[in-house]
Amino acid sequence: MWFRNPFPYFYPDGDLQVACDHYVGNATDLRNIANGGFNYVKSNNQSIEFYKFWYSSRLRYPGYHDQDVLNFIKHDPYIMDIGLTIKFLSTTYFGGICEPSKDLNEVCTMHANCCIGLQSKLHDLRIIMEGWRDYMSMPPSLKASGAFSWRVPQNCRYNATLELS
Template sequence: MWFRNPFPHFHKDADFQIACDQYTDRRNRPNGGFTFVRSNVRTLQFYRFWYHARHSFPGMHDQDVLNKIKFDPFLDAIGLKVRFLDTAYFGGFCEPARNLNWACTMHANCCVGLGHKIHDLNVVLGDWKHYMSLPADSRGSASLTWRAPQRCRYVSGVDFRSCSEFCLFF
């Protein structure tokens, strides 16, 4: 879900920028739900490499293949600059943006089942509508955050009900 202009938060020097499930550094697990790519020779070479790499990892999803090749020396050899997008601006259900004043996007990652994703994205949309209905001068001081995830609670062994640091509610 796209809330506000993300362009000011892109890295000026990067060729390939991608969302991630949790934000730390290049060890991040890529999440193809939001990607910004500069069209140039490096990214064309990269996409060809990524496409052909699928043969080395049969049966794997494109994100998983990317996770396998993100440290390949070929990327350094072509000079590709890869950056992960900070979840403070490009959040998801694994790690939602904690501050609605900064949030640009929300992705339904870490969620199994289309019905669960739709439900929780509708909750996010309701939260955003509530936030936008506040007077503009009070939004900046508002300590509002997301009520989601709700149905997207158990993914890869993560119990979102016990994650007090980012499962905050209105």
């Protein structure tokens, strides 16, 4: 779900910018767990070569989902060889069910990650949307206080700690 314009939060020097299931606090740290469900890519020689490499790498990792393959190949020396700059997007602005943005005053997108099955995703995205509507109906002074938080998803796996609204 898109709540705000994400473009101001993209890095000017990133060829591939990808959301995270888990963000370790540094946009260039390869320990971030990439989530291929939301990314911003500059079309250039580096990103074109990367996508060819990512696509062909599925043959090296049979049976794995494309996101798993991405998390494997981000460490491959070929990434440095082609000069690709990968930036991981902070869950402060690009949250997900795995690691939701804690500040509704900052969040731009919310992804239904860490969730298996369309019905489970839709169910919990509805809960998130209800929370967003409740937040948007609050007076500005309450929004600024940061006292409101997401409701806990019911059908999707959830690893972070949230306050109950």
